[in-house]
Amino acid sequence: MISTQMLNKEQQEGVFTTEGPVLILAGAGSGKTRVLTNRTAYLIEEKGVDPFHILAITFTNKAAAEMKSRIEELVGFGGDAVWVSTFHSCCVRILRRYVDRLGFDTTFTIYDSDDQKALMKDICKRLEIDTKIYKEKMFLNVISSAKNELMDPNDFRLQAGGDYKQLKIATVYAEYQKALLKNNAMDFDDLIMKTVELLSVDAEVREAYQERFRYVMVDEYQDTNTAQFMLIKLLAGKYNNLCVVGDDDQSIYKFRGANIQNILSFESVYPNAKVIKLEQNYRSTKTILKAANEVIANNKGRKSKALWTEREEGAKVAFEQFENAQEEAYFIANDIRKRVAGGEAGYSDFAVLYRTNAQSRLLEERFVASNIPYKLVGGVNFYARKEIKDLLAYLKTIDNGRDDLAVTRVLNVPKRGIGLTTQSRVAEYAYTHDISFYDALKQAKEIPGIGKAATKIAPFVELIEHCRGMLWSEEPLAVLKYLIEETGYVAELEAEGTEEAKARIENIDELISKLADYEQTSDDPSLNGFLEEVALVADIDSYDENSDYVVLMTLHGAKGLEFPNVYMSGMEDGIFPSYMCITSDDRDDLEEERRLCYVGITRAKDRLTMTAARARMLRGETQYNAVSRFVKELPEEVLSGYIKKHATEDMPREDTYRKAKQAFKTKAFGTQPSMQTYAARKAEGITLDYGVGDRVRHIKFGVGTVTQIVEGGRDYEVTVDFDTFGTKKMFAMFAKLQKV
DNA sequence: GTTAGAAACAATCCT
DNA sequence: TGTTTCTAAC
Secondary structure (H helix, E strand, O other): OOOHHHOOHHHHHHHHOOOOOEEEEEOOOOOHHHHHHHHHHHHHHOOOOOHHHEEEEEOOHHHHHHHHHHHHHHHOOOHHHOEEEEHHHHHHHHHHHHHHHHOOOOOOEEEOHHHHHHHHHHHHHHOOOOOOOOOHHHHHHHHHHHHHOOOOHHHHHHHHOOOHHHHHHHHHHHHHHHHHHHOOEEEHHHHHHHHHHHHHHOHHHHHHHHHHOOEEEEOOHHHOEHHHHHHHHHHOOOOOOEEEEEOHHHOOOHHHOEOOHHHHOHHHHOOOOEEEEEOEEOOOOHHHHHHHHHHHOOOOOOOOOOOEEOOOOOOOEEEEEEEEHHHHHHHHHHHHHHHHHOOOOOHHHEEEEEOOHHHHHHHHHHHHHOOOOEEEOOOOOHHHOHHHHHHHHHHHHHHOOOOHHHHHHHOOOOOOOOOHHHHHHHHHHHHHHOOOHHHHHHOHHHOOOOOOHHHHHHHHHHHHHHHHHHHHHOOHHHHHHHHHHHHOHHHHHHHHOOHHHHHHHHHHHHHHHHHHHHHHHOOOOOHHHHHHHHHHOOHHHHOOOOOOOEEEEEOOOOOOOOEEEEEEOOOEOEOOOEHHHHHOOOHHHHHHHHHHHHHHHOOEEEEEEEEEEEEEEEOOEEEEOOEOHHHHOOOHHHEEOOOHHHOOOOOOOHHHHHHHHHHHHHHHHHOOOOOOOHHHHHHOOOOOOOOOOOEEEEOOOEEEEEEEEEEEOOEEEEEEEEOOOEEEEEEHHHHOOEEO
């Protein structure tokens, strides 16, 4: 049911303009998801469009799931037939059906960035490239950008001209694609590019999808790259009922190939496009919106728009600067604790945002120590963890024997006494006979110079074959369990007994329940399907706004979300804006960073707090950073806690910047930067809730017994005999020991 | 072939 | 600081 009275005039226009190309410029918090869902409902219920003919594309599974459930709520019957998916899963779905027409097997595996790197390493070795001069990552970056621009190895070679380095990259690119094809694998960029290729080359497939997708909608359009643009253009190519929603001020994925021209020149590509602007914000207070507007106004070359709200003024934006990052973390944790205790809000009403994942560690430690429930989004992806990747590699080997990477990963895990020499002999044999690594293993006895290693290989092959046999009659879950049992993977970890090993076992248990869950919820469960789902999950997908925890994540991760209380931490020049973009000579980089700041500010509904530290430890070195220039761009009247005169106007410029920093460094070291924590200065010393003989837990060393406590000034030196790490001496304030 | 300890090295953000 | 790669000894 569509309730138009709930929509403002512009939103209604977005809902009712269903025919032809439409560009909706939707400012932050202007209710774009509401427009998209209502539009879909309108198409189905009022215009009688079969849900089968509607496609909606988002960037994350979480956004897709959310949109899907909201559509189903609105239309009741048939809503689940709408194809709502991410770019990547949409492409996979098409490719799984037709990619054999491009010479791939439809059971292809998807490589993540670790896999890409491993493959690239092999290639560099084979081509005898000195990876000290040309780094693997450089090749991968260039290749990725090329793919985002739909350039295949040939195109790349052509544009290289006579440039030596470019030609070298072209060779590597070609070799890389060859290896992927041989392994029957694709990387993330391939998923899009191959689909575009398929649709361009194969008229039959193209017409089938064009006929199907009579209405196409794209969310977060500002983040699309050239390949994705082409994909959309092709899919919507027959009926051209294409509705894209985006905000150029929130374009923050240039590094991933996002092409801001897609949104800026939409009207020239589709001259008859209808443009609708959503400028009323329903999320933030006037103060927060003013802060956001002022900051983003410093950018040039954007579609002008001004967000406004009917909401109240609200609290000022708080700014706090601390001596170091520890104090900063302490303040944030304490502030949240106080507000929750005061009944002002629940934990889930808070989000702490930062620029880099590395900043999460201190916050996390502090939250653990303060017993604040939190959820860390991002960092090391669950599926990128060693133990998970190992088990997945087994499953991949079982599923697709052509994936050499997966096979080599687990061939000697657990240790089977198959070393590097044997491995390279097999690889060589496979290469010269033009067969897969796994097939070579099957004929291990024939391989010259392998000797007794063949007897070590046989059980591995048997294991894989047995599992393949199992799949005929049993669910993938049974295979995984059998695998864990047979390889002794968990048993080995249990024997280790460390905290780390325990965490790994927990992860494995989680993998088991994920697979079980998949088998329950999927209508046609298969090993291949599970591996695909796993390859495409993003960190953000695991975030659940209904659980009562504080969320910790990067500013990038926060896009599309909203919270009553937001902390933007690490507001320092060199951190945010990042060192990389300050030193870059491309002015656009700073603008992108500013957009990121805009995204961060507009996440907050009621209260926004910015924090900074004077000194921060970065890669083992203490850095002294000035307050972020973005803080200085905030209008004075929205700020509290920060007196502008401290933000000296005489901030040295780029060239003198380093010198000044150096001077500050030496001075600071001379006077011994204060080692006291914020807690100590605020509370005049600390009290311990444990004594000699008590059992305590340390975040890293695990559980141990306190053997000695020595008082020293405001702190205590505590000696703990840890169960697994031996005896350590530490200061109570830093150790954050917890009584158990 | 395996392992532990030393040395080198690293520069965001993500599907 | 934390992780990956190298080296030497078992």
